[in-house]
Each structure stands twice: as C-alpha cells, then as structure tokens.
Amino acid sequence: MRTIDLTGKRAIVVGGATGIGRASAWALAEAGAEVVTLSRRDEPPAFEGSSEVAARISHRALDISRTADVPRVFGELEAMGAVDIAVLSAAVIEAAPVDACEDDLWRRHMDVNVDGIFACTRASVRHMLARGTGKVVVIGSVSGMVGNAGFSAYCASKGLWVNLVRQMALDCAPRGVNVNAVLPGFTSTELADLYDEQAKATIAAAVPVRRWAAPAEIADAVLFLSSPMADYVHGVNLPVDGGYLAAGPI
Numbered sequence: 001m002r003t004i005d006l007t008g009k010r011a012i013v014v015g016g017a018t019g020i021g022r023a024s025a026w027a028l029a030e031a032g033a034e035v036v037t038l039s040r041r042d043e044p045p046a047f048e049g050s051s052e053v054a055a056r057i058s059h060r061a062l063d064i065s066r067t068a069d070v071p072r073v074f075g076e077l078e079a080m081g082a083v084d085i086a087v088l089s090a091a092v093i094e095a096a097p098v099d100a101c102e103d104d105l106w107r108r109h110m111d112v113n114v115d116g117i118f119a120c121t122r123a124s125v126r127h128m129l130a131r132g133t134g135k136v137v138v139i140g141s142v143s144g145m146v147g148n149a150g151f152s153a154y155c156a157s158k159g160l161w162v163n164l165v166r167q168m169a170l171d172c173a174p175r176g177v178n179v180n181a182v183l184p185g186f187t188s189t190e191l192a193d194l195y196d197e198q199a200k201a202t203i204a205a206a207v208p209v210r211r212w213a214a215p216a217e218i219a220d221a222v223l224f225l226s227s228p229m230a231d232y233v234h235g236v237n238l239p240v241d242g243g244y245l246a247a248g249p250i
Contacts, residue, residue, distance in 0.1 A: 004227040007032035010083050011226065012074070014038045014064060014120050015090030017045040019189030020139055023215035024087050024222040029056040031223060033085065036077060038062045038120075064090055064116030065108075074123035082131060085226045086124035088117045089139040091157075093191055098152040106153045113157035118164075125172060125179070132176035137225045138165055139218075140181040142241050162237050169235030178234055182221045185241025187213040208243030 011028045015021035016037025022045045029035045030050075035057045037045055044059035062073050077083060092112045096105050121136060128134025143151060144158030161181060168179040186192070186203050192212065195203065204211050221240045224230055239245050 002229065004031045004223055004229065006085075006227065009033040009085060010081050011035045011085035011087065012038060012077060012083055012120075012124065013087045013089060014062075014117070015088070015139070017041045017043075017059070019089070019191065020184060020187060020215050020218045020222075021087065021089030022047070023219035024089060024137075024139075025057055026053065027216070027219040027223045028085065028087070028226060029053045031227070032056075033226075034058075034081075036060055038064070038073070039090065040064075064120055065111040067115055067119040070116070070119040071123050074120070074127070078127045083124065083127060084133070085135045085137070086120070086128075087137045087139065087222055087226070088120055088124075090116065090120075091139070091141075091154075091191075093151065093154045093194065095150045095194060096152060097150050101152045109153035109157045113154070114160055117161070121168070121179075125168070125177060128177045129172065129175050134177045135226045135230070136168075136172075136177065136179045137222050138179075138181040139222070140165070140183045140237060142183050142185050142239060142244055145183060145237070145239070145245055165237055166235045173234040178225070178230060180225045180230070180233055180236045180238065182218060182225065183237050183239045183241065183245075184218045185213055185239065185244040187215060187218055189215055206244075206247070207241070208247050211242065213240065213242060 011033045013025040016025040017039035037059045040063045047054045140161045141158040143155045144162045165181040
C-alpha cells in the first residue's frame with residue numbers, strides 16, 4: 001500500500017491555530033512535513049499527540065486582513081527554505097440574512113475570506129511558480145456551492161473561491177503548481193457553536209451519514225491534495241461533507 005510521506009517538505013497553514021487548519025497542520029507534520037501555522041493569535045496552537053510530530057510545527061502571528069503584511073511574511077518564510085505546500089484555512093463566519101447584513105459584517109468577511117486568503121494564495125503561488133512546483137489547497141465550504149440560510153456574507157465569500165480555484169488551476173497547472181480546494185460540510189470545530197443543540201441535531205439528521213465531520217476527516221483530504229498522490233489533480237473543489245451536496249441542501 002502506498003503511504004503519504006512528506007519528509008523534506010515545508011508547509012504553511014494559514015488559520016492553523018484552530019479547527020480544520022490545526023488538524024491539517026497536524027496531519028501534514030505527522031506525514032513528515034515541517035509546518036508553520038499562521039494566525040492572528042500570538043500563542044502557538046496546542047496539540048495533543050506525539051512530541052516528535054509537534055516539534056515539526058512552529059507558529060507565527062499574521063493578521064491576513066492586513067494584506068500589506070502578507071508578502072513580507074511569506075517572503076521571510078520562503079527565505080528560510082522553499083515552501084512546498086500552502087493550506088489556506090482562515091475564515092470569518094457570522095450569521096446574518098441579506099436584509100440584516102450590514103456593511104461592517106460584509107467587510108469583515110471580505111477582508112479575511114476573500115482579500116486575505118487571496119493575498120496568501122497569490123504570495124504562495126508566486127514563489128511556487130518561480131520554482132515550477134508546489135501544492136495550494138484552499139479550504140472552501142459546501143456553502144460556496146449551495147445556499148445556507150442566514151449566512152449571506154459567508155456564502156458569498158466561499159462561492160467566489162469555487163470558481164477562482166478553477167481559474168487559478170488553468171494559470172498554474174501548465175507551470176507545475178497544483179491548485180485545489182476542499183469543501184467541508186458541517187464540521188465539529190469552534191465555529192459549530194454558531195448553532196444551538198437542536199439545530200446541530202437537525203443538521204446531523206439531514207446529512208446522509210447522520211453526523212457532523214471531525215476536523216481530522218477534513219484534514220485527510222487536505223493531506224491527499226498536498227501529496228504526490230494528487231500530482232494529476234488540478235482545479236478540483238472536493239466536497240468532504242458526508243453526502244450533504246448529494247442529498248441537496250437542508
């Protein structure tokens with residue numbers, strides 16, 4: 001059986017302090033990669049597990065909504081050694097139907113989910129294209145494919161990435177860089193607290209597998225798309241959603 005071995009690879013995980021980003025950072029390090037997590041938090045993420053794996057993960061603070069800081073930080077990381085993998089997982093999500101979506105809420109979503117992630121993606125791609133190799137994995141959402149009542153700004157920000165990932169793949173595939181996305185379904189992260197217990201149960205009952213995802217299950221897809229096993233995979237928006245999109249929206 002083939003296994004994923006990323007020994008000798010360097011990865012950046014934006015939004016790596018919590019949730020899916022933290023699980024992805026661990027999965028990449030467990031496969032042998034040296035990982036740098038980036039988040040607004042000064043303190044490094046906490047991990048439970050092998051100290052040998054944890055030692056391969058370092059942390060740096062970066063508020064990606066301050067897009068002018070992104071090229072500098074990514075340049076400094078690249079100067080320390082080539083970055084082979086970039087996982088873009090940071091996101092803002094706040095509930096507001098369209099009639100209640102005020103300008104500040106809309107702007108917060110665009111600053112992080114669109115402008116910040118784009119700045120990080122562009123910085124990663126520029127370095128990778130210069131070397132002719134690299135893997136970019138954007139963490140999107142099933143809410144970019146179908147509506148999610150009450151989350152107008154979030155759905156808009158995630159919907160943009162579905163097509164942008166395809167477009168970037170057309171730019172980057174001929175030059176040796178893979179750009180793909182993982183679209184998580186409902187996942188048990190800190191963001192799940194947006195829903196009360198009754199809503200969580202209703203959602204779980206409507207998902208074909210009858211439960212929410214664990215962050216590690218999303219990270220497995222990130223690991224695959226970051227690995228040589230995905231060398232021929234370009235421009236894919238991969239749902240990891242327990243069959244949610246197959247069943248239709250709730």
